[in-house]
Amino acid sequence: MHILVVGLNHKTTPVEIREKFQFQSDMDQALTTLRQSKSILESVIISTCNRTELYVVADQLHTGRYYTKMFLSEWFEVPKEEFSHHLLIREDEHAIEHLLRVSCGLDSMILGETQILGQVREAFLKAQELETTGTILNYSFRQAITLAKRAQAETEINDNPVSVSYAAVELGKQIFGDFKGKQVLVMGAGKMSELTAKHLTSNGVDQITVMNRTKEKADALASRFAGASRPFEQLTESLLETDVLISSTGADQYVLNASDVKQIMKKRKGRPLFLVDIAVPRDIDPGLGELDDVYLYDIDDLQGIVQSNLEVRKEAAEQIELMIEEELVIFGEWLDTLGVVPVMTALRAKAKTIQEVTMESLERKLDHLSEREKKVIRKHMKSIINQMLRDPITALKEVPNENDPDALLEYFSKVFKLEEHMDEEEPRITSNIKINRQERQYNIARRKAAIGSKKKAVVRSC
Incomplete structure (x- = not known):
């Protein structure tokens, strides 16, 4: 038997194709149908906004590839010709490696993001519940989930923000220490503002005010985070009680001018005002940064933070790549015992x-x-x-x-x-999955040497 991954993700497939392959409330039936397909012995489906991937154990490679493609085509009613050239296909050793990388966040749009681990775990538990897994996928997914947890605990892969909205919130924490008791004003009600509000509430903010030129959108976003909305016309007076303002409106000119804020700052009597402008074009007059007690940051300032943190994540990713090589050797040893x-x-x-x-x-x-x-x-x-x-x-x-x-x-x-x-319910498994352990051991030695060299270089520079 063989293990296969067949699917579409953000690296292989444009969004206009990916959106055609989203499972809704029909996951139970889909898993069962896939498992009952000819040649398929085990199955797990991972379905997120950025990927739809079928993990299967098949009795033969060519029939496994054929029937997983047929399943995708028939289930979503899309001709194979429209998506076959976008498919990601990984087999045996490389299928296991792909699962490990996905679970650890190394294959995500944002390197090291942790949400994918929960999605992998949920997909596995669902497949177990429906009894579509067996010996191979049970071991593989447990190994992947355990490794991802260890990677998060032992490296800095998710300790540094690599999204602009997250970086904005982290920058505010550096200035204020924490957001407890702080009044936060979010200007705009789009996706970036939504992400910003999410990061703010997860960091202890309990008083969020949303402003948007469309009142209905402001009300909707505010209600999601137990906040309040205000008309855009009240922006200037709202600054009297605001500690942090994060703006992303999409306006084609400044919505906050230096002359307006200058008068407000006199009434604030030295209370600092933290402004983050993550809009392009900018929402906030850059002249505000010259005012006393005003701390203004734009998207370029945040990109510097993001890039610096991304480098830290890349170093952590190298450590995780080493862990994956070691896990593949362990997987090969387990296969031998089947x-x-x-x-x-x-x-x-x-x-x-x-x-x-x-x-x-x-x-x-x-x-x-x-x-x-x-x-x-x-x-x-x-x-x-x-x-x-x-x-x-x-x-x-x-x-x-x-x-x-x-x-x-x-x-x-x-x-x-x-x-x-002999236990009739535990038949002896003959697996054709091969792990090139000699090559993996070579990769382990090479990665350890590379990581060691970087550590020595850091010590010398200090």
Whole structure:
């Protein structure tokens, strides 16, 4: 069997194509239908605003590719010719690598964003609930989710803002320490203003006022964040009580002039006013920055912060790439055990059965034994069994490295007559997924050397 990723994302596909492949409330039926497609043995669907990706285990690569494409075409009623050349397709080793990168935020539009981890986890749990996953995808997704959590905890991948709206809020925190008790005015009600309001509320702001030339839009945005809206005509007097103003209106001329604010600042009596202009063209007269107690930042100032933080994220991403290489080696080692585990389980089950039958016979023939004596006998019988199993189990663990492991496992099962002890619900899995561990080990050494060199360079520069 093989693992496949087939899908469309922001790197491969324009938005006018992506928007045709968004799952709505029909995810349950979609997962079940995909799993029931010919050649598909397991399935998980990740569907976000930037990606729709099908993760499947297929009995053959070519049929797996064909039927996943057919599923997308039939489910969304879009001819294959319209999207096939946009498809991202990853197979086996590279499919696992892609899942790990997606979960860690390395494949996201914003490097290192953390929302994708929750989306991957939700997609996996949904597939588990509908029983469309099995041994391969269960292990793969658990490994990916665990790695992503570790990457967030052990690196600085998401510690620094790389969006302009987030940077604006972080800059305000640097100046005020925190936003507790601060009055915040958001000018504009578009997407950028919405993101800004979201970051503000997550950082403790509980008093947001929204202004927009369209009152309905201002009311809608304010209500989403338990704020208030005001008419645009009240802008000047609103500045009397405002501590922070963040503006993104889309106006073609200044909406806030230096002459107006100069009079307001006299009435504020030295209380600082923090202004962030993230609009292009600018909303705020740059002459405001020359006034006492006014701190004005425009989008270029924020871009400098964003670029600096992006460099930090890139360094963290290099560390995560190393983690991914190490996880791929671990995945390869796990794959090697797939065929062995049921045989080992059967061997232990047979040994346990022999032990229990023998103990029952002893208890019948020696009915005078005390409970303590029975306990001692059980303990020693278990010790004998474990010692007898040690060498066969060690030999089993080495089977995957042989030229013909399937033949050896079959021979092993016949020698020990394990057929009746094999769990029919846990069939032995034959996987064709190959991990080039030699290449991965080389990549690990190379990445460690590169990271080490950068650390030495930093020390020397200090």
